[in-house]
Amino acid sequence: MGDPAIELDAATVRIGRRTIWSDVSMRVDRGEFVALLGANGSGKSTLLRALLGALPASAGRIAVLGRAPGAASGEIGYLPQRRSFAPQTRLRGVDVVRLGFDGDRWGVPLALPWGRGAGRAREARRRVAQVIELVGAASYAERPIGELSGGEQQRLLIAQALARRPRLLLLDEPLDSLDLPNQGAVAALVGEICRVEGVAALLVAHDVNPLLAYLDRVVYLAAGHAVEGPVEEVVTTQTLTRLYGAPVEVLRASDGRLVVVGQPEPPAHHHDRHDDGDHGHSHDHGHAAADGSGHAAAHCSAAHDRGRVAAHDEGHAG
């Protein structure tokens, strides 16, 4: 079957003196759609960065597409967190997607009507159109990207990540700023891409519900460790309680949605405004306040209330 798209073997990542997570083993095969779940601050973005080769593993082994992280960057489509364009950005969607195709090649794309240049230009245009069609953005791709809605921009960014036919898609909280219908639509899109194009996808989310119908497996990251498996095995009271080492309850609503109650919050790392994103923990901490009502204040309080609902349900779109 070939190398798995992602393979972690008892991997540990440390930043400075802090161990973000340790002894994590997981595997994502070709064509699989896997969600990476966990509360804010659990180290999900850190894992993505480790897969991209931006952070080294302090222990254990990480292999991406059969190679060391960072070696196969041309075959990975990456969608970083919280990317949106200023409303006045005039670059068209098509141009943004095109960057994903050949933006890293030096020089200017010469649209000469003869020779190799012409062939490459035609191929680029064809692929860009194809991938825009795939994500369903054909009707608005020619407009300036600053004018588009969050969901539309997200689709174009996915198209950008797909432009070079990657074998692996890494999506960092793509559903974060979308409304509910769009969350479902993007989740469905990713699922279809995995099926049709045979691309493996690791999607970071902190709410599993929009993804339930399309996922193959989940990896749940918490308290510095991870659990991997099908949703119905991982997102359960027993498994999560074991993982957190604290009483956590998983409730199933009548329509099948899952609600996690009693999740302990990781320690809040207060950093001043001038922190750059290079300190691994600040990524996850940055949107801690977005995690539903009451949590923003709770983060800075010393007392920890186990009765708080870290609800994973409707209304907590980000």
Added chain:
Amino acid sequence: MKVMPADAAHPMLTWDVAHDVSQLLEYHFMLNALLAGSVVAVMAGLVGWAMVLRREAFAGHTLSMMAFPGASAAALAGVPAALGYFLLCAAGAAALGALSSARRISWSDQSAGIGAVQALALAAGFLFVSLYGGVLGDLENLLFGSLLGVSDGQVLLLVTVAAATIAALAALGRPLLFASVDADVAAARGVPVRALSLAFLLLLGLAVAATSQITGVLLVFALLVAPAAGAQALTARPLASLALTVALGLLVVWLGLGIAYFSVYPAGFFVATVAFAIYLLCRLLAQGRGLLRRRGRAQGEGEDASAQPAGVIA
């Protein structure tokens, strides 16, 4: 460009600070320079504080450039230079105000517009200078000022303008602060954000026009930006950084002028250099403090991060 008055014997810097300072204050020109410099330091410091807060350094620099076509147009038209300064700075402020309140304008477009306005103004200034056949020495004065050749009349004008500017700033102070820090909320609360933007730019133009007649066009900016930027790097509390700005501005002027007195080199150089040095110092202090804070935090939390027990305390 006045470096030293022709009749002064070259003074020597001694280790007796009291003696040096009293030497400084012997000459009327020096007294005037210090007085004018102090007034400028306070006014430019206060206005510059708001400018740095509103992140309008580029606009401020452009406005200080307006003084150049102002002075040369005035010379060409035969009207007092001060008139030219004030009119052109006001016109520039209006142009920049129009730019900043244009609908849906991105920062790239806005900064390009500011650049275009600046280039046009300077190009016009050069045209005026070449039209009236101005001696190049005047050009230097225009650009670098004549701190050590300030007349009593100039000091009076400066004090008047400074008083008016500071009064205006005090009146606008709170809504301006609100609009600068959180424009959307302020607008919702009824603060006339756009009008305030324009008013502030006009105020900035006024302060610049008054100052540049003495310190020269290119060095106004040093007193506008460096003390304020340094103070705001050190503290975020408004009143504290405001007070610090004024204190730093005065320090810059006194130190710069004081050193210049004992040197053959132009005063402008020392003022600009001291300003930059003080800014760097403030930035370094702020960095050092931040590093210490972070290390203290990391030490307190680092040890038990890996052994996450049940019930993590936030």
Added chain:
Amino acid sequence: MLSQEFMRNALLAGTFVALACGVAGWFVVLRGQVFAGDALSHVAFPGALAAAAAGVDERIGLFVATVAVGAAIGALGRGALARGSAGSSAADDTAIGTAFTFILGLGVFFMARVSMSSAGSSGVLGAHTLFGSIFGLTAGEARLAAAIALGATALTLAIARPLLFASVAPEVAAARGVPTRLLGIGFVALLGVVAAEATQAVGALLLLGLLAAPAAAAHRLVRRPFAAIALAGALAVAAMWGGLALAYAIPSLPPSTAVVAVAVAIYGACTTLA
């Protein structure tokens, strides 16, 4: 007009300098680094004067100063992103502003040194550095200026695509192996070269007219990146030709003023019409 040698020299140097300004300027506007460009042009002044004070050809001082400061700005800045929010770029502007007031102070210092060593010549040098001297170029100087400007243009075009990628989507570009940080530094250093070149044509203080105005006009008119880059270059060259022609026709009109006036007029026309 073309029979005059000074005009031919001016056109030769001016055309390629304008082209370099337009092409580089498109990226400057995209990345919100206009103030950095302003700072670099101001740096040219003390650079030239320092060289004169040291008895070296001013052009060497020009280039060393602008490239060195350009690299410093690129390295110290957070890397202007095209994200358009006044937050990051404008905050960098404050730091840039303080740095170059110091540099201007240095200009004053060197001006004093030059006037001490050789009375009177500093004024002329100052005026030329600040406002250009394109009608005073010799054939050799014009050829050199044109060659350097052409080289700078070619280099900008060579890094155009990854620079665009890094400006629009920095994390994705970095993940793809684009050296975003190095590109950022290199670009501002390259801008230094362009600034030094343009200083000889239109002068340090008027550089922004060629750097910002045609590029901003191109941004508004055309959305396709590479077509816009070409347009920016074309508009800058048009401004140069128009300005030089005007200055030739009206002797009391300085060429640098004319070029900047035409460039800003083009920008104004495009802004109101687009």
